[in-house]
Amino acid sequence: MTTTTTTISQHEFDGDGDSETSISISIIENMKEEYGLFVWPCSLILAEYIWQQRSRFRNSSILELGAGTSLPGLVAAKIGANVTLTDDATKPEVLDNMRSVCELNKLNCNVTGLTWGVWDAPIFEMRPNIILGADVLYDSSAFDDLFATVSFLLQSSPDSVFITTYHNRSGHHLIEFLMVKWGLKCIKLLDGFSFLPSHKASLLGGNIQLVEIVLSSKTHQL
Ligand SMILES: C[S@@+](CC[C@H](N)C(=O)[O-])C[C@H]1O[C@@H](n2cnc3c(N)ncnc32)[C@H](O)[C@@H]1O
Numbered sequence: 001m002t003t004t005t006t007t008i009s010q011h012e013f014d015g016d017g018d019s020e021t022s023i024s025i026s027i028i029e030n031m032k033e034e035y036g037l038f039v040w041p042c043s044l045i046l047a048e049y050i051w052q053q054r055s056r057f058r059n060s061s062i063l064e065l066g067a068g069t070s071l072p073g074l075v076a077a078k079i080g081a082n083v084t085l086t087d088d089a090t091k092p093e094v095l096d097n098m099r100s101v102c103e104l105n106k107l108n109c110n111v112t113g114l115t116w117g118v119w120d121a122p123i124f125e126m127r128p129n130i131i132l133g134a135d136v137l138y139d140s141s142a143f144d145d146l147f148a149t150v151s152f153l154l155q156s157s158p159d160s161v162f163i164t165t166y167h168n169r170s171g172h173h174l175i176e177f178l179m180v181k182w183g184l185k186c187i188k189l190l191d192g193f194s195f196l197p198s199h200k201a202s203l204l205g206g207n208i209q210l211v212e213i214v215l216s217s218k219t220h221q222l
Pocket of ligand 1: 035036037038039040041042043044065066067068069070087088089091094114115116133134135136138142145
């Protein structure tokens with residue numbers, strides 16, 4: 001007997017005024033397969049952050065790294081951003097699922113393979129002003145490759161910012177060290193639960209942080 005492990009989860013984001021409408025995103029998940037076929041808690045938190053600051057993200061050019069099921073990027077697309085979703089170029093099943101999820105939500109995002117630390121042609125054309133990454137800091141052996149890619153993208157578009165959510169399992173000393181190494185600095189650090197509505201927070205656990213990172217040479221206004 002074969003059992004299907006594919007499900008569709010619904011993610012709601014509530015409008016807060018008469019003129020606002022709520023949005024809903026459907027995600028195709030596969031619990032038994034890849035990391036990139038599951039909606040991780042970091043992605044729920046990053047998606048909520050984007051939704052709550054939608055006027056900032058609307059009309060921006062967004063690139064999501066390690067997007068997997070892509071909830072943050074899809075919320076950004078739904079509110080009017082121009083979005084490119086990327087994941088490991090060697091994982092066609094993850095990239096195919098990203099295309100299916102865009103189709104399911106009737107959203108027109110670009111989907112492309114982008115492996116961290118690999119300089120394939122598409123990365124040289126990318127000029128996002130916001131780079132997103134939910135739960136992309138989970139395997140320390142990949143941190144350098146990820147920061148190399150982030151640093152390259154920030155230099156290609158010097159006014160851009162990298163916004164990431166991650167599980168803070170052992171303090172972020174390694175992340176701080178790598179930011180210095182790659183010429184980056186943190187301009188905002190938030191507890192991911194500090195802005196999450198209580199009905200969403202009650203379903204999640206752990207210590208998840210959200211950081212905004214820019215080139216250390218950049219002067220910024222908070
Ligand atoms: C823990 S999952 C997070 C997925 C999604 N962002 C979320 O939060 O639901 C990590 C993602 O990073 C991707 N990934 C891992 N190593 C990668 C690499 N070297 N280059 C690009 N993507 C990678 C995986 O395929 C996966 O989609």
